[in-house]
Amino acid sequence: MIQHIASREALVATNQHLLEVSEPLSGVGLAALGSDLDGVSDLLLTQVSLRRTLSENTLSPDARSGIVQQLLGSKISAPALEVVQFAVRQEWASSRDLQDALRRLSRTAMFRRAERTGELDEVEDQLFRFGRIVDANPELSVILDDPTADPAARSALVHQLLSGRAHTLVTELVDALARDTAGRSFTHGVRELLDQAAQRRDKIVAFVKTARPLTAAQLDRLRASLARIYGREVTTHVDVEPGILGGIRVQIGDEVIDGTVAGRLDELRRRMAG
Template sequence: MNGASREALAAARERLDALTDNTSVDAGRLADELAAVTALLDREVSLRRVLTDPAQAGEAKAELAQRLLAGQVGGEAADLLAGMVRSRWSQSRDLVDALEELADTADLTAAQRAGTLDDVEDELFRFGRIVSSSTELRAALTDRAAATSAKRELLRSLLGGRAKATTERLVTRLVTAPRGRSLESGLESLSKLAAERRERLVAVVTTAVPLSDTQKRRLGAALGKFYGHTMHLNIDVDPEVVGGIRVQVGDEVINGSLADRIEDAGRRLAS
């Protein structure tokens, strides 16, 4: 993706992260629903062109998306699509590619919550190795004439009970709906998404007053360097927070003023 589509995808990723950082959201169910919407828009070319038409108002496209999905998927999936069609896309197909990535990311988030993300990442890698070493297996999984049900059954026999459920779902979606990708490139993309998810940490930041964009960048950079991971900030404003700021990363809670915490992180990094 490039240009407008790249910016639209970045915004969609942020919205998905904000949703799935809320543990009350069923990330696995959201993944299934986003995958269903992906399949719908992949089939309905005229619909996705309408939803990405730059001549149409963003709000009108969002309302259309909400009406189409009402009662078909949950509110989170419908809201995500509505937000995406408000954005500008360089090509209509980019919207479908982005939805597919969000579905995969939601599944990986579910695995991360369950503590199985490392296993999923390893299983995706090992499955890729198996496919690359077996021309017969690759041919069976990529045969366009083969029935989808036969491919599902083959994957069930290979992965069922031997791999995590997330791994089986991701690979099955890739094999049964490759959308023009090779099996190898699809597995590589899934492995990359899993690695990115594993490296990401979430900091829940509660501040007495709203933070400026500069303060958010400084805090995110300081925490990222301190923890050695890419840091996503979820920020809430609470005038009664003690010390001006409260930061929680996993089970660790940091209290203190914003300036003090940034300066302290810098001193600890330099020592």
């Protein structure tokens, strides 16, 4: 996750530029934009000297933009070239932030494509379910989270698991994550994908754990309560875990609301232990 304020401001500006560039594009155009930005991010991931040059603030923005034109002008679509040139004109705190930003921008284009076709809800749901599959299979989680694993091997595993079984966009997004986890756990990366999908609809994501399935009425009340607390619409992903005994646990970002029986028992044990 990009944390330095300069890089965050650069990402916001570039993301806004991407939205403007992508507005007139068709679904095919958005697919090309997302794929091209993903490819440029891959290039900068492996070509460290190039990404350092493109984020070097002692070089003029025109010089950095000119390098992009020379190297990529004939290799990527015109909208993607425009976005990359805009990106390298910004001030980035580190070369890795530039590369990570282009990955996020590729996802924005992909999510916008799903938004146009009315498939964003399905994509988000499939991403959540895939994350739960990884969580429930420790051997799979170990392989995907291993920072020393060959990215190509992780990518092949993702395709083995998802090809023909999931939306093509889900496969593309998870494949990009497998190739570049940006130093974070794979599971964390899937959650970031879910957060970014929710942001496309100006929502926040709540991960909910309950001892038993919630009824439609209970889920509606929960969403309404969270929306009042956070001042935005909330998309919920519910996971049933009998081990929590009763109650409900909600996580939004780093904030956790634990109203489970198991949580209260743990708190009681900590207090008794002094």
